[in-house]
Amino acid sequence: MPLAKALPECPVVALKAVRVSDYDGRSLSVSTSTQIEIDPDLPRAETLRQWFASDGNTVTPRMISVSTVSGGGADPAPRPGSTNVQVSSMSELNKMIEDKSSGASVAEYVEVKAKVAFIKRENSYYPKCPEESCNSKVVSNGENEWRCDRCDQTFPTKTNRYVLQASLQDDSATTWVTVFGDQAQMLMGTVTADEVEKLQETDLDKFDAAFQATQDKWFKFVLRLKTDEYQEQVRTKAIVVRIELTSEPEEPPEPGKQQQQQQDGGEASNTKSGGGGGGL
Ligand SMILES: [Zn+2]
Structure with a gap:
């Protein structure tokens, strides 16, 4: 499933082998070796899901990446x-x-x-x-x-x-x-x-x-x-x-x-x- 289409449901997204950089705040770059999994079946994903369901969804997110163009x-x-x-x-x-x-x-x-x-x-x-x-x-x-x-x-x-x-x-x-x-x-x-x-x-x-x-x-x-x-x-x-x-x-x-x-x-x-x- 394309990532952008999955986002409105606020899934947990797990990324492996991404490059973290300071471009425009904080950005992640993917390569051919990157693995992206949406709603993975992992204990840490479950913890995150529970946090989001209880009070995480009311927290005002602090923007760590701002794109002047798309945003x-x-x-x-x-x-x-x-x-x-x-x-x-x-x-x-x-x-x-x-x-x-x-x-x-x-x-x-x-x-x-x-x-x-x-x-x-x-x-x-x-x-x-x-x-x-x-x-x-x-x-x-x-x-x-x-x-x-x-x-x-x-x-x-x-x-x-x-x-x-x-x-x-x-x-x-x-x-x-x-x-x-x-x-x-x-x-x-x-x-x-x-x-x-x-x-x-x-x-x-x-x-x-x-x-x-x-x-x-x-x-x-x-x-x-x-x-x-x-x-x-x-x-x-x-x-x-x-x-x-x-x-x-x-x-x-x-x-x-x-x-x-x-x-x-x-x-x-x-x-x-x-x-x-x-x-x-
Ligand atoms: Zn477009």
Whole structure:
């Protein structure tokens, strides 16, 4: 039985001869000598099953592995009326990101009103499984062959999905956030991630303009703060789960130096992202 299909029933999974590494938190790599058994008939599996049935299923799991690509679309927006949303300025948001990385408890969701200072052009989308319900990255297996490990299938096509690194700014500070799929589409307007790929290959001016168009527009963002571990370091990412277009605040922020630095190639300090800010 494919592993992904067995998972909703929460089986015990036993793995033998896997390589443990620190990639994106903690990851396991399989090889041809790896043995995987679902619901094995072992005393330790039985202990685990009993623990899960009694109270293990109510424990909030601590994420030890986070995939920015396949996991990103699954971030739920807060329920209407949720009290776990804190309205903040960008400088307060930066403080919360810092606090969360050092283990302090902060609100799960943060609402900020900010403008888009910059969107990175590099790695702004990834090849996604064509199944609508699946956000997994597919790998090219040759011409017109795209392999999705999650669906355990090879497809003749793929579709691109946005994964934007955007720097948001208000009059207090600037912060890098990650924006996936539908939320990213709201920033990019009518230009789809498939079209962005084409423009990148055919018309770099239009490609750049597609990103430029959203700059300096004001939005109300709801962000989810999420920690993961990378090479034994805890990092916190701010992932956008909801976007609404909004008007500029009464007193517009001064055009500060901060934005300039970000555009000149400032590194994303709170999110994982490759390369500098500017250029192609
Ligand atoms: Zn898939």
